[in-house]
Amino acid sequence: MIELLGFLLFTLAGCLLGVFTGITPGIHVNLISIFLLGAAATFNPYLIAVMIIAMAVTHTFFNFFPSILLGAPEPESALSVLPGHRMLLKGRGVEAIYLTIVGGVGAVFLCVILFPLFLNLIPFLYQYIQSAISLILIVIAFVMIITESHMKGRGIALMVFLLSGILGYILLNSYPLPSNFLLFPAFTGLFGISTLLVSLNRKTEIPEQYMETPKIPGRLALSGILKGLFSGAMVGTLPAIGAAQATVLTQQITRRGDEKEFLVSIGAINTIVALFSLISLYTISRARSGAALAVQNVLASFGLNELLLLVAVALIATGFSVIVMLKLTKKVVRAMQRIDYTKLTVFIILVLVVLVLLFTGPMGIFILFISSAIGLLAPLFGVKRSNLMGVLMVPLIIYYLPI
Amino acid sequence: MEEKVIRNIALLCSVVGLVLLYFASSMIGSTHxxxxxxxxxxxxxxxxxxxxxxxxxxxxxxxxxxxxxxxxxxxxxxxxxxxxxxxxxxxxxxxxxxxxxxxxxxxxxxxxxxxxxxxxxxxxxxxxxxx
Structure with a gap:
C-alpha cells in the first residue's frame, strides 16, 4: 500500500513538472530528466522512472499552450505553430488547443486497445524497415517539396530545405553548443522568432475568441488520430525518426488545408511517441526518446512489469492533463484577449532571446540570428514552413546513407 | 466529439491507469x-x-x-x-x-x-x- 502511495505521489509530482516544462518555452523534459537521474541514488529508481514518464506525457499536452497561443514552439510541436496560430487569429484558439487534446487522449485510448498488436508489430517493423531510413526520409522530403503549388515555389522550398539542412548539419556535426541545448536556438529561430516577427510586422491583433469547445466530427477525429498513430509507430520503431519528422510525414498524408485534422494528428503524435518509446524499450531494447533513455538508465532491467507500471502512469498522466487542460484552456485564452498582443509578442521575443543567451551564450544568439533569418524565408516567399524541417532531415539523411 | 465525451475518456484513462498501477506496483520489486x-x-x-x-x-x-x-x-x-x-x-x-x-x-x-x-x-x- 505504501509503495502504491509512493507511485501515486511521484506520478502527481511528475505531472506538475510536465505542466511546468510544457508551458515554459525552452525547458524540455530531457533537461529535467537529467536532474532527476541524479536523484535516483536517493530514491527508489522505480519512483524516479514513474516521475519521468508522468512528466513526459503531461508535457506533450501542455506544450501546445506556448506553441499555439504564443508561437514559441519546441521541436516536437514546431509545425503546430502555423495552423494553431492561424486558428487563434481567426478567433478559434480554444478550438485549436481542444483539437490537440482530442488527438492526444484519443491516441492514448487507441494505443492501449491495440497494445498487444504493437508488442508484436514493432520488432517486425524494426527488423525490416530500419535499413531504408535514408530512403524514407528522402521520399518525405521529396513529397514536401513537390507538393508546393507552383514551379517557382518548389525551387524556393528546395532552397529553404537545403539552407535549414546545412544549418542542422553544421550544428549536429560541430557541436558548438552543449548537447542538451544543441537545437534550442535553431528551433527557436526557425519556427518561433520568425513567426513572431511576421506577426509583429502584420500588426496582428488577437480577435475575440469563441469560447465554446466545438463538437468535433467523429470521422475527422478518428482520421487524425489514426494518422498520428501511424506516424507515432514510425517514431517508435525507426531510429532517427522523431516526433518532428513524424509530423512532417503526417502533414503530407493530411488533406491539404485541413488544419483541424492536422492539429488532431499532431496532438496524437506527441503523446503517442511518449508511449511508443516505452513499448520500443521493452520489445527491441531501444530508447526512442529522451525520457525512455532516462528510464533505461535509471532502471537496471525493463521487463513486462516495468512496462505495465509505466503505461499505467502514462494513462493517469493523460487523464490529469486532459481534465486540467479542459479547465484551463478557456481561462488562458480569455486572459490572452485582454493582453496587447504586440507588446506580448515583443515580450516573448525578448524572453526567448534571454533564454537562448542564458542556456547557450553568445554562440546561441549567433545561431538564433541565422536560424531566424532562414525561418523568415518560408513565410516571406509563401512556401510551407515544414520545409524548414530540413534542419533535422538533411543531417539524418546524410548520416544514414549507406556509403 | 463533445467535451463531455473527451472528459469521460480522460476519466476512463485515469481509472484504468489506477487499476493497472495497483497490480503493476505489487508485481514490481525484488524477489527474495x-x-x-x-x-x-x-x-x-x-x-x-x-x-x-x-x-x-x-x-x-x-x-x-x-x-x-x-x-x-x-x-x-x-x-x-x-x-x-x-x-x-x-x-x-x-x-x-x-x-x-x-x-x-x-x-x-x-x-x-x-x-x-x-x-x-x-x-x-x-x-x-x-x-
Missing part, C-alpha cells in the same frame, strides 16, 4: 532469493539477499562486500554516492565488518560481461542489519 539460486539466468533481475559479510573492500568510496548465506557467496557492489547516502540515512556501510549480517536489494549483473562472474549491484532502497 537464496544466493545459491542466483544464476546467469538471473542477470537483470531485481533480488533481495540476506547473508553474512565475509569480507569488505573499499575503493574510491565504492564498497564491495562479499556476502554469503550458506548456499553460496556473491559480491554486493555499493557505489560511492549510494554508500554516502546510506551512511547518512540508514546504515554505515563503510563501517560494516566481517560477520555482520545484512539484507540488501539490488540487481544481478554479470561483470565483466561474458565472464560468467555474477555480482549484485545495489540500486536503491535500504540495506538493513539482519534481524
Amino acid at each position: 532469493m537464496r544466493i545459491g539460486e542466483i544464476s546467469i539466468d538471473s542477470v537483470g533481475m531485481g533480488v533481495k539477499i540476506c547473508g553474512i559479510v565475509e569480507n569488505k573492500k573499499v575503493s574510491n568510496n565504492n564498497v564491495f562486500l562479499m556476502v554469503g548465506d550458506g548456499s553460496g557467496s556473491i559480491k554486493l557492489v555499493i557505489f560511492g554516492k549510494s554508500a554516502l547516502k546510506l551512511n547518512e540515512s540508514s546504515i554505515d556501510v563503510h563501517g560494516l565488518c566481517s560477520e555482520d549480517e545484512i539484507c540488501s536489494t539490488g540487481v544481478v549483473d554479470e561483470y565483466p560481461r561474458g565472464s560468467g562472474e555474477l555480482e549484485i549491484k545495489y540500486t536503491g532502497g535500504n540495506i538493513s542489519l539482519y534481524d
Whole structure:
C-alpha cells in the first residue's frame, strides 16, 4: 500500500513538472530528466522512472499552450505553430488547443486497445524497415517539396530545405553548443522568432475568441488520430525518426488545408511517441526518446512489469492533463484577449532571446540570428514552413546513407 | 466529439491507469532469493539477499562486500554516492565488518560481461542489519 502511495505521489509530482516544462518555452523534459537521474541514488529508481514518464506525457499536452497561443514552439510541436496560430487569429484558439487534446487522449485510448498488436508489430517493423531510413526520409522530403503549388515555389522550398539542412548539419556535426541545448536556438529561430516577427510586422491583433469547445466530427477525429498513430509507430520503431519528422510525414498524408485534422494528428503524435518509446524499450531494447533513455538508465532491467507500471502512469498522466487542460484552456485564452498582443509578442521575443543567451551564450544568439533569418524565408516567399524541417532531415539523411 | 465525451475518456484513462498501477506496483520489486539460486539466468533481475559479510573492500568510496548465506557467496557492489547516502540515512556501510549480517536489494549483473562472474549491484532502497 505504501509503495502504491509512493507511485501515486511521484506520478502527481511528475505531472506538475510536465505542466511546468510544457508551458515554459525552452525547458524540455530531457533537461529535467537529467536532474532527476541524479536523484535516483536517493530514491527508489522505480519512483524516479514513474516521475519521468508522468512528466513526459503531461508535457506533450501542455506544450501546445506556448506553441499555439504564443508561437514559441519546441521541436516536437514546431509545425503546430502555423495552423494553431492561424486558428487563434481567426478567433478559434480554444478550438485549436481542444483539437490537440482530442488527438492526444484519443491516441492514448487507441494505443492501449491495440497494445498487444504493437508488442508484436514493432520488432517486425524494426527488423525490416530500419535499413531504408535514408530512403524514407528522402521520399518525405521529396513529397514536401513537390507538393508546393507552383514551379517557382518548389525551387524556393528546395532552397529553404537545403539552407535549414546545412544549418542542422553544421550544428549536429560541430557541436558548438552543449548537447542538451544543441537545437534550442535553431528551433527557436526557425519556427518561433520568425513567426513572431511576421506577426509583429502584420500588426496582428488577437480577435475575440469563441469560447465554446466545438463538437468535433467523429470521422475527422478518428482520421487524425489514426494518422498520428501511424506516424507515432514510425517514431517508435525507426531510429532517427522523431516526433518532428513524424509530423512532417503526417502533414503530407493530411488533406491539404485541413488544419483541424492536422492539429488532431499532431496532438496524437506527441503523446503517442511518449508511449511508443516505452513499448520500443521493452520489445527491441531501444530508447526512442529522451525520457525512455532516462528510464533505461535509471532502471537496471525493463521487463513486462516495468512496462505495465509505466503505461499505467502514462494513462493517469493523460487523464490529469486532459481534465486540467479542459479547465484551463478557456481561462488562458480569455486572459490572452485582454493582453496587447504586440507588446506580448515583443515580450516573448525578448524572453526567448534571454533564454537562448542564458542556456547557450553568445554562440546561441549567433545561431538564433541565422536560424531566424532562414525561418523568415518560408513565410516571406509563401512556401510551407515544414520545409524548414530540413534542419533535422538533411543531417539524418546524410548520416544514414549507406556509403 | 463533445467535451463531455473527451472528459469521460480522460476519466476512463485515469481509472484504468489506477487499476493497472495497483497490480503493476505489487508485481514490481525484488524477489527474495537464496544466493545459491542466483544464476546467469538471473542477470537483470531485481533480488533481495540476506547473508553474512565475509569480507569488505573499499575503493574510491565504492564498497564491495562479499556476502554469503550458506548456499553460496556473491559480491554486493555499493557505489560511492549510494554508500554516502546510506551512511547518512540508514546504515554505515563503510563501517560494516566481517560477520555482520545484512539484507540488501539490488540487481544481478554479470561483470565483466561474458565472464560468467555474477555480482549484485545495489540500486536503491535500504540495506538493513539482519534481524
